[in-house]
Amino acid sequence: MWVEKYRPKKLADVVDQKEIIGSIEALLKNAGEMPHLLFSGSAGVGKTTTALCIARQVLGPHIQDNLLELNASDERGIGMVRDKVKRFSNFAAFEEIPFKIIILDEADEMTADAQTALRRTIEDASKICRFIIVANNISKIIDPIQSRCAVYKFTSIPEKEAMAQLKKIAKGEKASIDEEGLKEVYEQSEGDLRHAINILQAAASSGAVTAESVRTSAGQAxxxxxxxxxxxxxxxxxxxxxxxxxxxxxxxxxxxxxxxxxxxxxxxxxxxxxxxxxxxxxxxxxxxxxxxxxxxxxxxxxxxxxxxxxx
Ligand SMILES: Nc1ncnc2c1ncn2[C@@H]1O[C@H](COP(=O)(O)OP(=O)(O)O)[C@@H](O)[C@H]1O
Ligand SMILES: [Mg+2]
Missing domain, CATH: 1.20.272.10 (Zinc Finger, Delta Prime; domain 3)
Incomplete structure (x- = not known):
């Protein structure tokens, strides 16, 4: 999958979102002071990618044992989240790293009650862990959680930046593209870079990426x-x-x-x-x-x- 192959590994490689990335890089100069973070914004704009880049930068070679990725929309619900967080935050991190990191994706899928329970879990784990909470829709996150986090609102990727990334990927994959084809990819994607890359891959698998092949393969998909x-x-x-x-x-x-x-x-x-x-x-x-x-x-x-x- 090209979306995974071309997922940036470093903050500097994240496309667009410049203000957010700049501000996070400044925060990480003094990583020990990093607050909990809350990322909001529509799908496929770099929220999870940015969270993973932060974890990689802060935890370095210790990432394996000190990063916990959870999906809040998991059917097992808040009980599962609480158990996993408890077990994970039971032991302090090594001295080489300032804290452990928990990425909680799709937190806006949790009910308000579950979020209230989550808030307590966050507080209990705060000595040892920092949370990066990811939500598509910030208005579905309860205020007491919002107020405990530094909030970053991700925006959809503008045409110019998205096209540049698509061109880079097409080059890496030796895919034959033309400008109209890429424009069509962008239009179909509506600023969702994940979707754009998936459309590009689908169209390229059927030959050249032209406006017509993009329309056909997007429709067929x-x-x-x-x-x-x-x-x-x-x-x-x-x-x-x-x-x-x-x-x-x-x-x-x-x-x-x-x-x-x-x-x-x-x-x-x-x-x-x-x-x-x-x-x-x-x-x-x-x-x-x-x-x-x-x-x-x-x-x-x-x-x-x-x-x-x-x-
Ligand atoms: N800002 C971005 N810079 C570079 N690649 C991105 C960006 N946003 C999305 N992508 C691409 O889309 C895929 C999904 O991005 P992700 O960060 O998981 O999106 P979401 O905002 O839904 O969490 C990534 O693997 C990457 O290939
Ligand atoms: Mg995500």
Whole structure:
């Protein structure tokens, strides 16, 4: 995967986000004083990458035993987070490093109650650990956590910087590109560099990266994803289907109504026994979402209903 291969290892190599990187580099001159950090901003703009660069710089060769990466949207919830943090912060770090680091990704997926519990966990672990909390949506992080952190708001990557990075990657991979092709990649990505790199790789795998090959492969990738979701739902794999749906919507920014459009187009490709029944279910949920019901809940319910239809 090019996204992993070209993930910057040093703060200086992070694309754009110059103010943030400058301010963090200044903080790290006196690493012992580093506060907890809170990174917010949309998907694919360098939040996790920056957190990992900080860990690498502060922990150096001791990173293995002194970095804990947790995903707050993990189904096992706050109990799992608390247990892991407790065990991790039970022993102090070596003298060579100022503290251990805990990266808590997708913290905005936690309920307010869980965040309140988390706040206590942060306080208990503070002697030994610094937290880097990552959230797409900062308004979903409770104030008592925000106020204990230095907050950095990441912005989407501007066209010029994104294109330069895409060119660098294309060169490294000896991919044939043209300017229009890269522009199209950027437009499809809407400033999400992860998405942009994935589109670039998909288009390059089919030959030259031109505006047309980008449009085709982006469309096919989406089609393939939605086909997979529908198949899983009909087979009764609700959690697998739901996970991929949430990823399409949250990570790749597909709108709920586009998702429904793609699903209804996928029905006939799926070879399902009763396409009419499936389409009626889709239409029902389309209507509910349009009437203002919570889209994520409605789409999950739709996948569940497709599952019982599959039986
Ligand atoms: N600012 C950036 N500079 C360089 N690469 C980036 C940047 N933002 C995203 N990327 C690319 O996208 C991938 C995902 O980035 P990540 O930092 O995980 O995004 P997020 O903001 O969602 O945490 C990285 O592996 C890297 O290839
Ligand atoms: Mg991330």
């Amino acid at each position: 989406r089609k393939g994803d939605v086909d997979g979701i529908l198949k899983r739902a009909l087979a009764g794999d609700l959690s697998g289907a739901r996970e991929r749906m949430v990823e399409l919507i949250k990570v790749y920014g597909m709108s709920e109504s586009d998702f429904l459009k793609y699903v209804s187009a996928a029905v006939f490709r799926s070879g399902a026994g009763d396409p009419g029944a499936i389409l009626r279910i889709i239409a029902e949920y389309d209507y509910r979402i349009l009437s203002g019901a919570n889209p994520e809940i409605q789409l999950s319910a739709m996948l569940a209903e497709l599952g019982s239809l599959g039986k």
